């Protein structure tokens with residue numbers, strides 16, 4: 001369906017890259033044509049990783065010296081962001097196709113959010129959860145009604161919200177709620193309440209790094225150094241309907257699943273899979289938890305990812321975080337009234353969760369994202385970007401890129417081999433991308449991205465993929 005991206009069509013891209021190289025002093029001074037093993041020459045990096053200036057080098061080495069290092073970082077210091085762009089300490093502009101791992105839905109340095117934060121910071125930032133706070137109540141109401149009362153896209157039967165500070169914390173709370181639920185259900189069913197604590201999670205899932213959430217994040221690299229993990233967690237194959245019988249049973253208190261796996265490589269759950277999960281949870285009296293931390297809040301083109309599925313696929317609990325306040329830390333657990341009613345005073349708590357500042361920011365951000373025209377923009381640009389990735393990348397390198405998949409603006413490119421080195425090749429052309437499990441690359445720009453900006457990002461990525469293809 002996609003027209004092939006011909007060799008001659010690439011010529012203007014290379015010309016554009018040359019112009020960029022000339023106009024960027026730092027790039028021009030150090031960029032060299034990348035001679036590949038073959039006779040083919042690919043475009044020069046416009047944003048090469050060069051020796052940082054003295055102040056940048058000092059900032060990086062201070063960071064290295066005094067922080068516990070759990071991430072492998074490039075030698076670039078980003079100091080500013082605006083819209084879909086990030087800027088480094090040398091003033092170089094990068095197109096952001098990662099949105100801070102699906103956080104900056106409204107882009108960087110959104111002026112309206114900056115205004116709201118400033119205003120609220122001048123009023124009050126934190127009182128503690130020992131007192132009521134007007135913004136938390138308003139935000140909870142908005143979240144619940146956005147799920148429950150949208151006639152155009154029915155969501156689950158939400159009733160109440162608990163505010164946390166991150167995605168991990170939201171999942172951790174959801175798992176605790178499920179453990180309590182399990183005991184109550186077992187008692188009602190005349191079974192041993194101490195035995196109904198099993199949690200079923202899935203291959204390639206990511207739910208966080210605290211001990212509970214990590215127990216549901218099946219990845220030996222993340223889990224093994226911290227074993228033994230929380231008892232009762234099992235991992236079932238994702239999207240395998242027939243396999244579920246072996247995992248979900250009377251001792252299960254919860255099943256936790258991402259409607260679209262993010263870190264796992266951008267894999268949407270099939271409708272049949274979610275429907276079967278719903279049915280099995282009802283049979284055994286377990287709660288179905290949807291982790292929409294990465295795929296929720298507009299990213300898929302609907303406000304909530306589960307709104308892509310019919311009501312017989314819907315959860316009892318939904319967790320959210322990342323874009324809720326566009327980068328200001330906040331997470332939330334949203335449950336049906338039935339679940340909320342089992343949680344009593346003293347059962348759970350947090351010092352910072354649901355602060356006036358976080359909730360006021362989230363109110364502003366969420367109100368904008370839930371707007372019908374905003375969501376229609378996400379669907380429109382998402383479909384366009386997916387087509388462009390198909391035309392300019394997959395059709396040009398069909399044996400290297402075997403699939404373009406996803407929904408809205410959470411898109412994945414499936415590579416035939418490990419694409420880790422592509423991240424640097426893209427960054428050295430001014431484009432930020434991130435990988436995901438199973439040799440895939442995630443494309444998740446800020447949701448405000450225009451088609452023209454998306455096209456520019458695809459052009460930069462096409463140049464990087466040319467280099468990657470040539471380095472087989």
Ligand SMILES: Cc1ncc(COP(=O)(O)O)c(C=O)c1O
Nearest residue numbers: 166167168206207208262293294
């Ligand atoms: C689906 C999903 N769940 C949970 C988390 C953990 O969220 P956080 O990093 O905010 O703790 C992430 C983070 O990437 C995620 O993608």
